[in-house]
Amino acid sequence: MAYRKTPAEIRRLEVAREHLVACATSVVAEVGWSQASVTAVADAAGIAAGSVYQHFPSKAALAVEVFRRAAGREVEVLGEVLTAPGDPVERLSRGIHVFARRALENRGLAYALLAAPAEPAVGAERLDFRRRYRALFAAVVREGIADGVLPEQNGEITAAALTGAIGEVLVDPLGTPDGTTTEALLAELTAMALRCAGAPAP
Amino acid sequence: MAYRKTPAEIRRLEVAREHLVACATSVVAEVGWSQASVTAVADAAGIAAGSVYQHFPSKAALAVEVFRRAAGREVEVLGEVLTAPGDPVERLSRGIHVFARRALENRGLAYALLAAPAEPAVGAERLDFRRRYRALFAAVVREGIADGVLPEQNGEITAAALTGAIGEVLVDPLGTPDGTTTEALLAELTAMALRCAGAPAP
């Protein structure tokens, strides 16, 4: 027994790993998955390319971790808003607002999570992510139907439409063009979402 | 002057090129852009890899051609339906139906056009393609507003939502799950689209 990791050393490694994940996330948000080479990520984190493999068995594993962290945060935030107590329509409205606002505030990341070209492993995660998003929206829509404040409909389809719609609006240069402010865009998006779910006009 | 392409020879080359584009389209629809290597495409067309370069200067150029052809057909068909004479709401309904039905009938191709990971050159084409789709839907929505059959709204956002929604529904295994038939799915999609645009319930 001549060497055993001391708690401080374990901590140092954990911190290094966190730092790597954080830097990788930034790189992905900035240049997308396809441009985020191991070298680029390692450079951003200030370590050698080879050192990445001390923390992750492969580039794909790192990419999946980056995706899961970021996507997990988003799902969590949206989940809290959508499952809060209160009127389903009101919650839906807030949920769209939060979803879209967060995406607009970190567009690069939103694009990476929702649509950017990525390796298959990330693509699989993305399907799961979208499914979770959909499930959250669908649950609220179904509640609205049960409460009689939304018309009869297939909640899954409406939910898919909502995620698709927001994604589409964010993906290409439509977000903040000529005159439209972020607030106006958010208001329009929310209005569209409520119509889409069949909520009566205010 | 010892050699000059005879009309028949020119025709033969054109046919070969068409055949190559057609085969490439099939390969892309089946396995996606990322798996459609030059070799795979050449094999499908029954020619050698090197021969591809007699018709296109690069793989990217061939990919762009494949995309443009397929996307162009879709835009054309949708355009015809949406700009036909008649009630805007009715046209919108038909447009969604046609868009979605065609996508469902050739899901691989729809996925390739709308969402599948692809090289940057194709990505740029895709943005353009989506923009054209949006413009078509947006025009009808604006007409509906002008006619007083749709409520005031940002037509671009509604249009983006419609394309995003259909894309989302098609992309992952939600299209034809357990019990849902294609017809039921189309009906639900259309209903959702009309609600989204704010058309009064039938």
Place this chain on the structure above:
DNA sequence: GGAAGAAGTGAACCATCATTCAGAGTTTCC
């Protein structure tokens, strides 16, 4: 028939990265 020129072939070439590894530098503990 045969010379000139084009199309077609497919193995070799080359660029790009992810991944590995031998060696240098650190940390632990006697």
Place this chain on the structure above:
DNA sequence: GGAAACTCTGAATGATGGTTCACTTCTTCC
């Protein structure tokens, strides 16, 4: 201090896949 065990480095390795090119095969036209 020093041996053992670990982390870190970055150049070498290897795989993938687009592109090239010397060569063969086919067309044209005298």
